[in-house]
Amino acid sequence: xxxxxxxxxxxxxxxxxxxxxxxxxxxxxxxxxxxxxxxxxxxxxxxxxxxxxxxxxxxxxxxxxxxxxxxxxxxxxxxxxxxxxxxxxxxxxxxxxxxxxxxxxxxxxxxxxxxxxxxxxxxxxxxxxxxxxxxxxxxxxxx
Numbered sequence: 754x755x756x757x758x759x760x761x762x763x764x765x766x767x768x769x770x771x772x773x774x775x776x777x778x779x780x781x782x783x784x785x786x787x788x789x790x791x792x793x794x795x796x797x798x799x800x801x802x803x804x805x806x807x808x809x810x811x812x813x814x815x816x817x818x819x820x821x822x823x824x825x826x827x828x829x830x831x832x833x834x835x836x837x838x839x840x841x842x843x844x845x846x847x848x849x850x851x852x853x854x855x856x857x858x859x860x861x862x863x864x865x866x867x868x869x870x871x872x873x874x875x876x877x878x879x880x881x882x883x884x885x886x887x888x889x890x891x892x893x894x895x896x
Contacts, residue, residue: 754877755823755824756888756889757806757821757824759799759808759819759820759822760820760822761817761819762797762798772817780811782808782811784801784802785801785803786801786855787854790852799867822869823873824873825880827839827880828886828887839866839880843868843880849870850868850870853868
């Protein structure tokens with residue numbers, strides 16, 4: 754089971770992020786999680802949103818370079834060691850993590866981690882067999 758993540762190319766210029774967030778705001782698209790990795794000239798903004806297909810369409814219409822990537826997201830206990838258990842399960846199965854980022858849901862008292870791995874299906878199976886519940890888009894916390 755995967756969720757869709759937007760990867761958005763962001764120039765390091767004044768107002769670049771505001772341009773992207775304005776497009777999403779105007780389309781009533783809610784950002785649920787994000788991560789940004791940058792260099793001197795540009796960044797890659799990774800977003801989990803409530804309506805990924807609509808977000809891609811809106812951003813492309815606005816002249817923004819964006820792609821959709823399938824990633825996995827798992828629910829973790831919000832306590833020390835929760836992430837370690839998931840990472841250890843993947844390590845034991847010889848699955849490398851390309852990148853990850855996390856977010857919390859205070860309403861549910863749970864933490865979530867988004868993972869980009871080489872083999873989503875295999876990683877998902879390993880995590881499920883290790884007792885971790887996978888997240889789907891409809892699981893995203895309500896505001």
